[in-house]
Amino acid sequence: MKTAVVTASYHADFERFRLLCETLDRHLSGYTKHYVLVEDRDVPLFRQLQSPRRVIIAEKDLLPSWLRVFPDPLTLGRRRIWLSLRTKPLRGWHVQQFRRIAIADLVDDDAFLYLDSDVALLRPFDCRELWRDASLRLLVRPGALEAEGMSEHRRWSANAGELFGLPDTQRSTTDYVGTMIAWKRSSIQKMCAHIETVTGEHWIAAMGKQRNFSECMMYGRFVDDVENGAGHFHDQTELCKVFWLAPPPTEDEFRDFVRNMAPEQVALGMQSFLGLEPADIRRILGL
Numbered sequence: 001m002k003t004a005v006v007t008a009s010y011h012a013d014f015e016r017f018r019l020l021c022e023t024l025d026r027h028l029s030g031y032t033k034h035y036v037l038v039e040d041r042d043v044p045l046f047r048q049l050q051s052p053r054r055v056i057i058a059e060k061d062l063l064p065s066w067l068r069v070f071p072d073p074l075t076l077g078r079r080r081i082w083l084s085l086r087t088k089p090l091r092g093w094h095v096q097q098f099r100r101i102a103i104a105d106l107v108d109d110d111a112f113l114y115l116d117s118d119v120a121l122l123r124p125f126d127c128r129e130l131w132r133d134a135s136l137r138l139l140v141r142p143g144a145l146e147a148e149g150m151s152e153h154r155r156w157s158a159n160a161g162e163l164f165g166l167p168d169t170q171r172s173t174t175d176y177v178g179t180m181i182a183w184k185r186s187s188i189q190k191m192c193a194h195i196e197t198v199t200g201e202h203w204i205a206a207m208g209k210q211r212n213f214s215e216c217m218m219y220g221r222f223v224d225d226v227e228n229g230a231g232h233f234h235d236q237t238e239l240c241k242v243f244w245l246a247p248p249p250t251e252d253e254f255r256d257f258v259r260n261m262a263p264e265q266v267a268l269g270m271q272s273f274l275g276l277e278p279a280d281i282r283r284i285l286g287l
Contacts, residue, residue, distance in 0.1 A: 087208025
């Protein structure tokens with residue numbers, strides 16, 4: 001089975017992405033290519049890191065022409081906004097999710113391992129470990145949506161169910177959101193086709209009208225609640241240890257965070273909005 005690595009990124013995360021590439025090239029094996037999905041204007045910047053196994057793909061090659069990007073006048077052009085008559089106004093974090101889904105129609109690998117720009121691999125990992133014969137690992141956290149502080153995740157889950165045409169009574173308490181997760185190409189394509197059958201609209205239009213969604217939650221619920229788990233096996237192992245929430249850690253806290261990584265965790269994720277500079281991450285990790 002062929003597995004590709006996919007990263008959706010943008011110019012502000014370029015130095016974090018450079019660190020990801022260095023550690024990926026050092027520690028990751030068992031994959032075909034690393035596909036990097038960026039807005040058209042960011043292609044020249046990211047092509048600095050292109051290689052025979054790292055391919056930079058522009059947004060225009062992934063998304064429909066009716067979804068257009070503009071400088072946001074409300075932020076004096078500091079931020080970007082994606083507009084269409086078929087969706088609500090969308091931000092970059094929405095469109096990065098679309099890219100991660102749309103790659104399934106562009107390349108023919110059997111599965112994709114998704115690595116964010118703010119991830120660094122610290123230990124060896126072979127992508128073949130994601131497979132059991134023809135079944136792919138699906139990260140699950142059973143019952144996690146029942147916990148306090150998970151209201152946004154519950155909303156994402158409910159919205160996914162609506163897009164799939166599931167009855168309101170068929171609620172899920174499983175969380176599928178994570179970093180360093182894998183999806184099957186065939187299941188992505190079936191998910192998009194299913195959304196279009198249920199809604200009568202292009203899958204991007206249907207998701208863009210909701211606006212509040214998580215691609216991880218959608219994929220997980222589709223596999224479990226529409227496909228009944230076909231072609232996948234459940235795994236609760238967190239391959240990447242992520243520091244999710246502000247405030248950013250002190251240097252000592254960061255060192256403790258890394259020191260306390262579980263044996264099965266091979267990567268570290270530091271959310272870019274925490275403001276920890278890539279140079280500091282390199283120094284602390286000795287990279």
